[in-house]
Amino acid sequence: MFVKNFLAGLALCAAIAAPVAAQKKPAAKAPAKKAASTIPAPLLAQGSSVYKQYCLTCHLADGLGVDGMNPPLAKTDYVLGDKTRLTKVLLNGLQGVDINGEQYRGVMPAQATLTDAQIAAVLTYVRNSFGNKASAVSAAEVKAVRAGK
């Protein structure tokens, strides 16, 4: 009886502890998922190329960014949410945001010298990499945001 209750208690502790422990672990490194079939492979390839050239230094190859400095691109509202806001981050840069309760102090410089097509490609790529899955961004959408900014 004594032992049984103790074991039951331990099991309960474990059940409570397990999700907490899981949260503390760094996000599992998801292999770059194949994007939705509607997104053409050449567009993703172009996006990947832009990412490597302009984004990787700060956001790193796994898209998880740098603690306290450069925000993660995986599973954040900034990336998966409003496309206009996301496009403006590239056009205008960004600094000093809190994401998922953590402060990020790195400076994101404006990338306005990229073409509309390059921005559309890289945004589509990050919205469909690192475990993300979201709709594509078109060059026309980028052009509209740039015109209205």
Add this chain to the structure above:
Amino acid sequence: MNNNLTRPLLLATALAGSFSLYSLTQKATLAPDPNNAGLKLPAGFGALVVAETGGHARHLAVTPQGTIYVKLNSPKNGKGILALHPGANGKAAAVTTGFGSYGGTGIYAKDNYLYASSDEEVFRYKLDAKGEVTNPAQPEKIVTGLINRRQHESKSIVLDNAGNLYVNIGAYSNSCQVKDRERGSLGRQNCPVLDSAGGIWQFRADKANQNYGTGTRYATGLRNVVGLDWNQQNNQLFVMQHGRDQLHDNFPALYDDKQSAELPAECMYALNKGANAGWPYLYYDGQKKQKMLPPEYGGDGKKLADPKYLDPVAAYPAHTAPDGLLFYTGTMFPERYRNGAFIAFHGSWNRAPEPQKGYYVVFQPFKNGKPSGEWEVFADNFAGTAAKAAAGRADHKPCGLAQGPDGSLYVSDDKAGTIYRIMYTKK
């Protein structure tokens, strides 16, 4: 139902409590953890985990009585400073005692006062004969109004032996470009950042409400210093500078990925009043051992900088982020460590796509107050595995260093919040 669940849980908690009490009484003597807290150390050394704070533990200070004060980058449960009271086995049972509602980096104990910084101010607390803070809610505000533009914002602090306080004020810029970190943007002449940042400021340690007007810019041309300490042998301030980032990103025609990962060196400087280390008008090439003209100011990777600026006294691998510096004055460690420097390298991010580096504590031998001989990795494997280090996904990132009253070396980790104690155990 609820009752049925609660009762065994309480029972288990009580049992677990008595088990830990039991194990405490069994392990009342000071000894390294069986796995040396996961660290790789030189022969004869051992390490234990003092506490898992779960916070972003930046710098730390240990009083002569053995109380450990840990500065958290952001307050945890409303406390920005944790007070740890380790038992005879070196382990702190409670990690929730604390005070100070502000986040920050700097903390330093000297002459019965504990000094701590937010990202804009410096406070001090009175310590009693037991090394306990007597006025946790009413510290004296020593310095106020320091610039914080959310880049290189941490204010590291140290005191000398003449009642002066030294505060790092990091440059809110990478290389003083017209547009910070933008590709091709050129450097500003007479860089205005240097008026209020990019250097070390000196204040009196015992005077309230000092500001830029009452302080002295002690040294300038330092991009960002996080680790600093006062060398007791030659009575001099030493600092570790974080070198500039993104040579390739901003000037891809002049620097490739590999050069950008290896340039510039992280530098140690020995400062005197009025020193100018030259940021943003130079960076230090650790391979050429030269001060180079940065591309923002017309450099091409070959042109040298104006030689008038201060030379570093030692250089370390690029981007590895030296966040803690400590001159070892204890007697626990073997003779060769005495008066040498320990440096906590937080680890890099700005080496991608090359492998990341750092996440270790280095020992730099000194002789007569100057670096003498090659540095060596002293405590390694904070990252957990080589693959985690290379990916920049370290389990722990060493940040602060402090020396305990018995000569133990304490290390804080601002990734997982672990507090380590490293001891020499060979008889």
